[in-house]
Amino acid sequence: MATLTRLADALSRRWWAMALLAGLIVLMMRHLMALSAKLKTVTGYEAFDMQPSLGIGDMAAQLNHYTPEAVRLYSAFSSTDFLFPFASALFWAALLVWGLRRARPAHYAAGGWQRHLPWLFLGCAFDWIENVANAWVVGRFPPLHTGVASLALLAKCAKVTAVSAAMVLALAFALWGAATSIAHFVRRRVG
Numbered sequence: 466m467a468t469l470t471r472l473a474d475a476l477s478r479r480w481w482a483m484a485l486l487a488g489l490i491v492l493m494m495r496h497l498m499a500l501s502a503k504l505k506t507v508t509g510y511e512a513f514d515m516q517p518s519l520g521i522g523d524m525a526a527q528l529n530h531y532t533p534e535a536v537r538l539y540s541a542f543s544s545t546d547f548l549f550p551f552a553s554a555l556f557w558a559a560l561l562v563w564g565l566r567r568a569r570p571a572h573y574a575a576g577g578w579q580r581h582l583p584w585l586f587l588g589c590a591f592d593w594i595e596n597v598a599n600a601w602v603v604g605r606f607p608p609l610h611t612g613v614a615s616l617a618l619l620a621k622c623a624k625v626t627a628v629s630a631a632m633v634l635a636l637a638f639a640l641w642g643a644a645t646s647i648a649h650f651v652r653r654r655v656g
Contacts, residue, residue: 466580466582466583467579469555469558469582469583469586470579470582470583472555473555473558473559473561473562473582474559474562476555476556476559476562477559477560477562477563477566478563483556483559483560483563486552486555486556486559487556489552490549490552490553490556493545493548493549493552494549496545497512497514497515497542497545497546497549498515500512500538500541500542500545501514501515501542503538504535504538504539504542507530507532507534507535507538508527508530508531508532508535509527509530510527510530512539512542513527513599513617513621514542514546514595514596514599514621519618519621520618521609521611521614521615521618524602524609524614524617525609525614528602528603528606528607528609531603531606536603536604539599539600539603540600543596543599543600546592546596547593547596549592550588550589550592550593550624550628551586551589553588553589553628554585554586554588554589554628554631555586557585557631557632557634557635558582558585558586558631558635560635560636560638560639561582561585561634561635561638561639562578562582563638563639563642564635564637564638564639564640564641564642564643565578565638565642566642567641567642567643567645567646568638568641568642568644568645584631585631585634585635587627587631588623588624588625588626588627588628588630588631591620591621591623591624591627592620592624592628594616594617594620595617595620595621595624598613598614598616598617598620599617601613602614602617
């Protein structure tokens with residue numbers, strides 16, 4: 466976990482690294498959307514990850530349309546979707562650290578925040594669980610392994626909650642840091 470913290474801290478100090486990471490995230494998202502669109506062309510359905518209201522019955526019905534080409538496309542989708550959540554979590558963690566360093570330099574320097582930063586990677590862990598479970602379901606169908614499919618759906622819900630919380634927290638710290646920096650700048654110019 467200390468390595469994640471050091472990596473997020475190092476990224477937060479380099480605007481170009483943050484911009485590069487954001488660009489990589491956008492490229493991966495576009496690739497995931499393109500693969501999901503190809504999957505929809507082959508099966509009539511997008512990748513499971515891209516369907517917000519997916520249920521076990523939906524999975525069973527959709528898997529009946531999976532051809533070997535669809536399984537190959539889903540494998541390509543899953544491969545990209547293992548790096549994507551990590552890159553996204555790293556971005557949000559670095560953004561939070563940037564905001565903290567600007568808003569509360571003394572608290573940042575004390576380092577107590579470091580033990581809490583890995584919580585921002587919880588959504589990534591749930592996404593990986595979802596990916597493994599979905600890969601199992603797709604690769605082992607038929608029959609539909611309902612326990613594994615349920616795990617995928619549960620992990621998906623947990624992922625959405627954890628990622629949403631991480632994004633809100635990171636954005637709040639970034640805004641706090643930006644506001645503090647602007648206030649310091651204005652005070653220096655006036656005073």
